[in-house]
Amino acid sequence: MREVAAEERSEQGVTPRERLDPYTLAVTHGIDIYAIDELPGEHCSHFAVEHFTSVRQAAWSAALVPIGSARIILENVSHDPRRRRSSIAHELGHFLLEHDFHDVLLTDDGCRQFSSAHEKQAKYFSGELLLPEKAARWAAFRGWTNDLVAEHFDVSIEFAQWRMSGARVYARRALERQEGGVGR
Template sequence: MRRGFKTEAKKLALELREELGADAHVPFDPYEFAESYGIDVIKLSTLGTDARLEFLKADGSALSGALIPVGTGQVILENDAQPAARRRTTLCHEIAHVVLEHSFGISLANERKCGLAGDQEAEADWLSGEMLIPYDGALRLARAGAPDVRVAQAFDVSLAVARWRMNGSGARTVAARMRAKWQP
C-alpha cells in the first residue's frame, strides 16, 4: 500500500458517506451507494443454474462477490446465500475498487481473497473498512469502552470486521492513551 493511503482513505470514506447523508457514527449502506453510482448489484440466486454453478466453482470455494466490467461501467455479482453482514462487506470491498479506479478484468472474491493482488487489494480492503467503520466512529466507541459485539451491532457488520477495524485502526490504542493521559 502506498505511503499516505490510509490517511487519504479516512478522508475519502467520510466524503463517500457524506454523499449518502451518513456521518461516521451510523452504518454505511453499500446498496444505496451502488445505486447512486449506477452500479448494478446482481444476486447470484437470480442467475440461471448453469451460470450460478460456473461462478461457484471458479476456484473451488464459495464466491462472495465479483466485480465485472460491462461496457464502460461495472456490475457487482453478490452471493445472496451468505449472511447480510458478509454481503455488505463484500459489496464495500468491490465498491472500493470502483471508487479507487483500479484496473482489472474480473475481480472475483471468495471468503478469503479477492482476484486482484498487491497494492490494489490492500487499498480496497482498507477503504472498505473505513467505509464500514470510519476511524472517527471506531474512536468514539473505543473511548466508550464498547466491546466488539457492540461495535458490530452499531455498524451492522460481522464480529470479525468489528474486531479488525477496532484493532487495525488503532482506535483502542488511542483511546487507552487518552485515558492514561487524563488519569491522576
C-alpha cells in the same frame, strides 16, 4: 482513501457514527448488484452457482465486473448479510479508487490473480466506509464491545474487531496519558 470514504458518506447524508448502506451507495453510482443465483442459464452454469454457494462457499464473496463502460457487482448470497455488506463495500472500494481491471484476472485453472496493493486498499476503504476510524475511536472511548459495534454499524463481529483493534489501543493510551500513567 479516508477522505474519499468520508466524502462518500457525507454525500449519502451519513455521519461517521451512523450506519452506511453500501447497496444505496452502489445505486448512487449507477452500479447494479446481482445475486449469483440470479445468473444461471444464459450467463452462468447451474454447476458454477452450486459450486460457489454450496461446495466452496468461502471461495468467493463478490466481484466488480466491467460491462463496456458500466460496472456491476455480483455477490454471493449464500453469505451472511453482514459479510455481504462488507463485500459490497470492498468492491465499491475498487470502483471508487479507480482500480484498473487488468489487475484482476482469472487464470486458466480458475484462480484469481490480482494486485495485492489494490486488495489492501479496497479492504481499508471498506472499513472506512462501514466503520470509519473516527467512529471506531469514539466507540473505543465509550468501551463498546465488538458485539455492540457490530450491531450498531451492521457489520460482522470479525469486521468490528478488525476496525476496533487500533482504536482501542489509541483510546487506552490517550486515557493513560490523561491519568499520568504510561506514555509520559
